[in-house]
Amino acid sequence: MxxxxxxxxxxxxxxxxxxxxxxxxxxxxxxxxxxxxxxxxxxxxxxxxxxxxxxxxxxxxxxxxxxxxxxxxxxxxxxxxxxxxxxxxxxxxxxxxxxxFIKKGSSFSYQTKNNRIQAIKLLSKFHEKTQLFANEFSTKLSFFNQIEKWETRLNDFISNFPQLKKFIPQYYIEVYVEWAKWSLHMLKQNKNYFNQQAKCVIHGDVAHHNFIYNFDQQLFLIDFDLIHLGSPVIDYLQFTNRILPYIEWSHHELQQMETIKDLLNHKAFVIALIYPTDVLREWNRFIRSKNKKNKDQSLAYLKEITFNQYEQRKSFANEMIKRI
Ligand SMILES: Nc1ncnc2c1ncn2[C@@H]1O[C@H](COP(=O)(O)OP(=O)(O)O)[C@@H](O)[C@H]1O
Ligand SMILES: [Mg+2]
The missing domain is CATH 3.30.200.20 (Phosphorylase Kinase; domain 1)
Structure with a gap:
């Protein structure tokens, strides 16, 4: 920070x-x-x-x-x-x-099914409670604007083209931009979706490192730096985007997950899953970074999500499109 x-x-x-x-x-x-x-x-x-x-x-x-x-x-x-x-x-x-201080027990990652289930349960409890007092924050926190955030992310990616071209073949750049533009265009036609649900304080950063198992194997949620007012769907969307690489982009696996399986019946949620948020975020971060050592280290990860997982991501996107 x-x-x-x-x-x-x-x-x-x-x-x-x-x-x-x-x-x-x-x-x-x-x-x-x-x-x-x-x-x-x-x-x-x-x-x-x-x-x-x-x-x-x-x-x-x-x-x-x-x-x-x-x-x-x-x-x-x-x-x-x-x-x-x-x-x-x-x-x-x-x-x-x-x-x-939360005394840590076993480490948490999105790798195991049990961890993913525990994380969803914890997030649901968190939203259930924050819904009760979200009004207390009406003048203190701003509403999370998913479309605006993703529009900025895409525009940054587009401005980074001259540097990105050194690392990503033109074909891939075009496909990722096409997915992002299509998803944003469709989301704008369904923009009420993110405002329709119950208003909560959302966590805003449901990355694996913000979950900790304590010595008793109870899961804890930490780091409220990105809290906003908004629909719980925004946290679940981020959660789904983060776990997809760990479940090999399997829509079957998503359909079996509590809470997420219900959200897959909502058109706007499915459209949002086609936006390649991780690829755009990580490349923008890579271009922004001035630290050569960090950059060299992150390249392997970037190649993994951009190229190695490309076919899986494409089949997943096709499955999602069938649902719309
Ligand atoms: N209360 C806590 N108990 C134990 N470890 C913590 C606690 N708060 C933070 N940490 C450790 O420090 C890391 C960074 O803290 P966090 O609040 O998430 O800040 P950042 O904004 O840097 O992500 C966490 O991922 C966790 O490993
Ligand atoms: Mg953190």
């Missing part, structure tokens, strides 16, 4: 330790960065995660959301430190939140 800052080294961590001690009134013994914007911190009794937030509004919304989730009986996420009921950490012109 945040750029790697020179001040995030040992000295910064030492100043943070002193600050957290005075901020909470508890003696912090240890602070260690685990990735950009995330630190693990320890007191004699507890472990905490410290997370940096870009704005005061973002952290306030997340404190409020997690509080309402717990009040309404959703316990499969973290709470913020009780001190946040009164104040937020402002330290060296940066904003931080202390959150409960």
């Amino acid at each position: 945040t750029a790697n800052r020179r001040s995030d080294g040992d000295e910064f961590e030492h100043r943070l330790l002193l600050y957290l001690t005075s901020f909470t009134g508890e003696t912090f013994l240890y602070v260690k960065k685990i990735k950009n914007g995330i630190w693990v911190c320890k007191t004699a009794k507890n472990t905490w995660i410290l997370k940096e937030f870009p704005t005061k509004e973002k952290i306030e919304n997340q404190i409020y959301l997690t509080k309402l989730l717990f009040i309404n009986g959703f316990h499969w996420t973290y709470r913020f430190h009780p001190v946040h009921a009164k104040k937020i950490c402002f330290f060296e012109d940066r904003i931080f939140g202390l959150i409960e």
Whole structure:
């Protein structure tokens, strides 16, 4: 989330330790960065995660959301430190939140069927609860606009053509753009679909790394940086797009999944599944990135999703078109 800052080294961590001690009134013994914007911190009794937030509004919304989730009986996420009921950490012109540490059990990925089933169940519970209090966020969060987001993604991909041509044969570029344009065109004719369903706070980033199994093998949902108001369908669409490569683009497998199988009866959901969101997103990110090492590493993945999975994706798209 945040750029790697020179001040995030040992000295910064030492100043943070002193600050957290005075901020909470508890003696912090240890602070260690685990990735950009995330630190693990320890007191004699507890472990905490410290997370940096870009704005005061973002952290306030997340404190409020997690509080309402717990009040309404959703316990499969973290709470913020009780001190946040009164104040937020402002330290060296940066904003931080202390959150409960979830002790990890086995790792989570979309590879196994059981994990996918657990993730859908957890998402449904999340939406069931956020629907109860979505109105509380009507002035705090914006509506998620799926069509606008995908239009921007396609336009970025098109502007990147001159660089993309060095990596992707013209034929593939044309097919991916054609799928994206067709899907967007059809979605615009069905644009009410994403606004029709019950209004919830949607998670907005249902990637595998935002699910954690705790030591008790209970699945937890974390990272509310991309929450919006919107229909739960938006989270399920993203979830489906993310799992498709793991189920080898099998529409049979999708038809057996609770919640998703019902959504496959909705024309707009099926049309949206033809938009090649992962391919466009990842290539745009690749072109944007300035880090040569990261770029070299991501090329293998990009080739996998763009070329190796192309035939599977094409048969899947044909199956979807038959349903429309
Ligand atoms: N409360 C927590 N308990 C345990 N691990 C966490 C917790 N919060 C974050 N993490 C770890 O840090 C990673 C990044 O945190 P996240 O909130 O998802 O931030 P980002 O915006 O960087 O994705 C997570 O994928 C997880 O591995
Ligand atoms: Mg995350």
